[in-house]
Amino acid sequence: MNSNLSNSRQAALACLTRWHEGRAFAETLVDRECSRLSLSPADRHLVQALVFGVLRNQSWLDHVIGTLRQGRLDMNVRLILQLGLCQLFLLGMADHAAVYETVNLAPSRLRGLVNAILRNALRKEKAILAEREKLPLHILYSTPRWLVEKWTAQFGPEAARKLLQWNNTTPRLYVRANSLIPLNDPPEGLVPLGGAPGWFSVEGLLPLKDVNSGALYVADPSTRYAIDLLAPQPDEEILDACAAPGGKSAAIIAATGGKARLTATDLHEHRLPVLRENLARYGSPSVATAQADWTQPCPPQWEKRFDAVLLDVPCSNTGVIQRRVDVRWRLNPEEIRRLAALQRTILENASRAVRPGGRLVYSTCSIDAEEDGLLVREFLKDHPEWTLKEEKLVLPQEEKSDGAYAALLICA
Ligand SMILES: C[S@@+](CC[C@H](N)C(=O)[O-])C[C@H]1O[C@@H](n2cnc3c(N)ncnc32)[C@H](O)[C@@H]1O
Structure with a gap:
């Protein structure tokens, strides 16, 4: 043998x-x-x-x-x-x-x-x-019973079954072309994604040379909605509050042709070097980076300062179970409640960094309402000065991608 x-x-x-x-x-x-x-x-x-x-x-x-x-x-x-x-x-x-x-x-x-x-x-x-x-579905699709019941209640039995089925298929690999570092020779095996300009599905080997040069970024197309909703403009002052390892920071910079004035923060000091390294590779070396814990009140120097804030909060990852096989087994209802409370605190504090008339995009890669739409609505109830302009829930089984949620909020 x-x-x-x-x-x-x-x-x-x-x-x-x-x-x-x-x-x-x-x-x-x-x-x-x-x-x-x-x-x-x-x-x-x-x-x-x-x-x-x-x-x-x-x-x-x-x-x-x-x-x-x-x-x-x-x-x-x-x-x-x-x-x-x-x-x-x-x-x-x-x-x-x-x-x-x-x-x-x-x-x-x-x-x-x-x-x-x-x-x-x-x-x-x-x-x-x-x-x-x-x-029974929890055995057929090897998913904890509580999660099957939760999704059946939230999405209905048919959609829940399709989601469970999708989660057990093998994920595809996608890349985003970085407009700041154009590809010289488009590598073979990249198939453009319909409806998502600049995104490709990788049909052969990952073109490592272009990934290492920063011309291509490995990410799932579902991540683009948060940036589309934020619609960052050149010369705007933007905060990416939960930024490491920097995928969305790089996308913000690319969307503004390298002209946004971006501050990228993260809780974990040890993740900042990777964030800086990624931003340098993707052609955005001048981003200001800092350690910040957004469970704490907004630092005075950042209050009402930013035109736009991206809040890509830590979450349960229930939208990316196809890609991350551990998630279903490590999660429990208590953990989802803990995360929702953390997300709400982060949203409270980081929302204070937005200037009047400015905007905030709250995003997760969870598809669970407690971390997404319900949480945003609870926030709006307590803050009449904010309005929900638009939101997008990406269901993996429908879009054949990772799941994600993004909401665009406007401050009066
Ligand atoms: C979903 S990831 C962000 C991914 C990133 N936006 C990207 O596109 O590459 C969430 C990030 O939030 C950070 N984080 C967790 N708790 C935080 C807190 N209290 N304040 C600031 N950042 C926090 C984590 O370290 C993690 O890097």
Whole structure:
């Protein structure tokens, strides 16, 4: 058997084990493990497909394991079985290689058990797959039941089902062309996105040269709505309050042909160097950057100072679950309530930085009303001097992109 394939499966098992032990992101664990083992791009690809495939289908895989074997299984064996079933039923790998390699992941005393369960799964394949569509949504789409119920209540059963289905598909990669650093030779494999000028879907390899030069920025097209609503103008004084790592700051500068007077702040001092580095690469080196905690009152020197403020607040990331496989498992209703309270405080304080007649765009990559439209309406109730001019909720299953929310508020 190919030893690189064995390495990839071992790496995937190591990543899943660590994922369950701590709070690290799956993406970070995959990157770290593949670099440690110096895996080739093809092997990295397999590790990612295995780890993400298991995490996206965890409840269904456990359900299948439960139908094949009653009684307790230790975590290591459960993860090995999840990996085996993922290869057999989700990634369509050859049966023989998938079973053989998976059995070899187990300690010798447990190989017989793993082999028996996987062979039993193959014998029952038809029944297992036929049963799938009849399972409750939280098992079929491996999403916590509370989240399924929440989305069903918010969007209706049909839209919720489509969203759950979308979240379990593989995300595409997109880039935004930076008008400040034109591409010399448009790279191959970039397909322009209809209705989103300057945006491309990456159909081949990511053109690293152009990403490193700052001519292309990797981002999802859903992020453009916040900038469109802000409509930054040359010479305006603009604040990007939650700015790191700087994607939207760079887009603001590009939208004004490099002429906005931008201040970019973030809570985390350690994120500022990355923010500055990104802004320099994207052709906007003169942006003023500063550490600021917007849960605290607006600093006096910034009160009523800005023509426009962008508030891209920390959020639950429920709009980007397709891309970030951990989110659904790390989130709970209490965390959403905590984030909504934090967002409301940040909005209260940062809104004071807007001059009379100025505007503020509040944005998230969450699709949950408590962090989006409901929160904005609560704010408006307490602040009659503000009006909601326009808002946009991007639902991933409808736009075939990440989910996002942006609201344009005007100060009297
Ligand atoms: C959604 S991210 C911003 C992404 C950024 N706008 C971009 O396009 O690259 C939210 C940011 O808010 C920052 N943040 C969290 N709490 C904050 C606070 N109290 N004050 C200021 N920034 C905060 C986080 O460090 C994080 O960088």
